[in-house]
Amino acid sequence: MSKDIIGTIKENVIQGRKTQGDVGIDDSLAGTPGVVELVQQALEGNISPQIIISEGLTAGMQVVGEKFSTKEYFIPDMLASAEAVGAAMDIMKPVLESANVETKGKFAIATVKGDIHDIGKNIVAILLKGAGYEVNDLGIDVPTEKVVEFVKEEKPGYLGLSALLTTTMTEMGVVIKALEENKLRSSVKVLIGGAAVSEEFAQEIGADAYCVNAFDAVKVLEGY
């Protein structure tokens, strides 16, 4: 029973089926429970959340990653799977907390002040959540003070800053400077991304990493 349901969770992650209503990559699982319903069932069946995560969710995401790298899967497939895993993590959050199981880390993400573009930021948030990180999305056009405040209060291990415009990318440097001034810089790894920025720019402003896209962000974090 336990093996069956874990295998089915994994299969549903591969198919990117969050709930029963999702069709997935093909219609072979149509109408059957999706990741959310299955994880609920697994928890009710007293299956260990670690097993659900490692053998169901993570194992499924691993296959998705492989399929993406061989170009069998596209970004929408990857995101659907990540969304399904993210929803499962939400369900399991209380159980994980009571069992003292830690997530991969706390990740805060924001589009900097003056910039309202958030497609990239949202995709990064979905993927990281699906990869097992606790993601705090601070939103768009976020004032530097709010970012600093969040880092001070919530102590995320990672901070992602996004900007699309050449006119707003300089705000990233302002945030980093403010973190330094508040003696918070060493407590958080700062990752930047967005159409306007580059590796050189990241170095120039003292960021820890430049992520060329959302998948790169996952890779960078896995490297820490």
Place this chain on the structure above:
Amino acid sequence: MPRKGILVDRPFERLTREQAELIHQASMQILTDPGLISFNREAVDILHSHGAAVESIAGDHQSWQVKIPEQLVLKALDTAPKTVKLGARNPDNALIMHGDEPRVYLITGSETNIWLDVDFPTYVNKADPTKEIRVPEFKPRRGTIDDLCQSAHVCEHLEMVDGYIRTVNIQDRDIIEDNKDVNKFFASLNNNTKHFMSGLTSLKQLDNVVRMAELIAGGKKALEGNPIISFITCLVKSPLQFVDDTTETFIEVCRRGLPIVVSSSPQAGTTAPIKEAGIMAQINAEVLAGITLGQLVKPGTPVLYGSVPVRARMDTLGDSYGSVETSQYNIDCVQMARFYRIPNYSTSGVCDSKIPGQQSSIERLFSDIVVTMSGPQFLHCAFGLLDCNSVFSLLQAVLDDAHFKMIEFFLRQPRIDQPELEAMLKQMREVVATPQKLYIRYIRPVLRSGEISGVYPFEGSGEADDVFELAYEQMKELLARPVEHIDRETTARIFEEIPGILPRLNIYESRS
């Protein structure tokens, strides 16, 4: 089920109805004044016996001035079939062409003398020897029958190719005038199950190639119902002349009732007026004269209105297929054929460029897109051809196929109806209510349904331009795929009955 082709929902037209009418009227006038010069006696006799005025012209070559009355042309337009079927070895590859339906079939050809090989040597940067790049190098050589087999083989697998006109002239030492036709027909038909169209090198071989087609199709009657071969003859030499030998071939093909293209290829500036009105009135008159002759030989002969107009280059007075005007003339001709409801043979993709590259891509894509949009039924779109149709590159043919897939996608009809719009409004309401406000999850149901166009198939990684190398890989992959050859028994009968086919083309003999 015939091939589906590309159905152009709203064909692009340059001429108003009144302008088409004016061209028609001008062509009618041309056919009586000055009329045509015929160097073929039989054509003169046929036209004369049906009411054309004929007058002998003094000179070294026997010729006649022929004035074709309008009534004769109109009657021919009446008997010319408005639907033409071009059959195929594989019946699923048949082409059904309705003169009033802008369904485009894409065909290879024409014959070139030069075959372009490609290799990818590595070059080292002199300043930094650690840097290397692979660069395509094209090497021209004379085409052979093996090349023709390869070309037919690859074109069998090119998805967008609907029919095959041989792309290379076979110039092997053992190919002579008397055996060229049977060999080019056999090599093409044996490596390709799509419709095969060709010109004839020697009229003496007509009955041999027709017999070959009968054997493959399953008999004379079967060939009538499934004409797996058709012919193209340039009986007209611009301006306004019936050439002796090609007119004779044309008449003989019409007598056998097989589909034939009446083709004219005037060059604006030299063999036709440089002005659009002039070349259009002339080419239309030339094609109508051919159609009239064909219908008088055998009423109901399936004919295609064949137009290959081109503008002259101002620097050499050679053909400039890459010129913008050439596409304009072609589009006008498509419209004139539709005016008569006779299926059209049109041309696109011919370029001035000598090798694959930027110039070649721009020239051919320009005409491929606009001429396809005009909706000719039979589009000779010069797959793989370069240097004004004198060079063939298999690599270019693979690229052309990919580009036509994009054109096909572009010409899809929009799906905008009430249920679709309602579904979209529902999506919007759902997405707007989510924190991320992204439609990405709705992509998935259509991702693999064919509703979304793919990325450029030969896109390289990073900043590298790998187009040629990737196309070359695909070319090799297509060559490695098997083709359905003519079966052993039919092959044996063909070799038994048809003289002159090179023994090395018999795959069963060479394999055993």
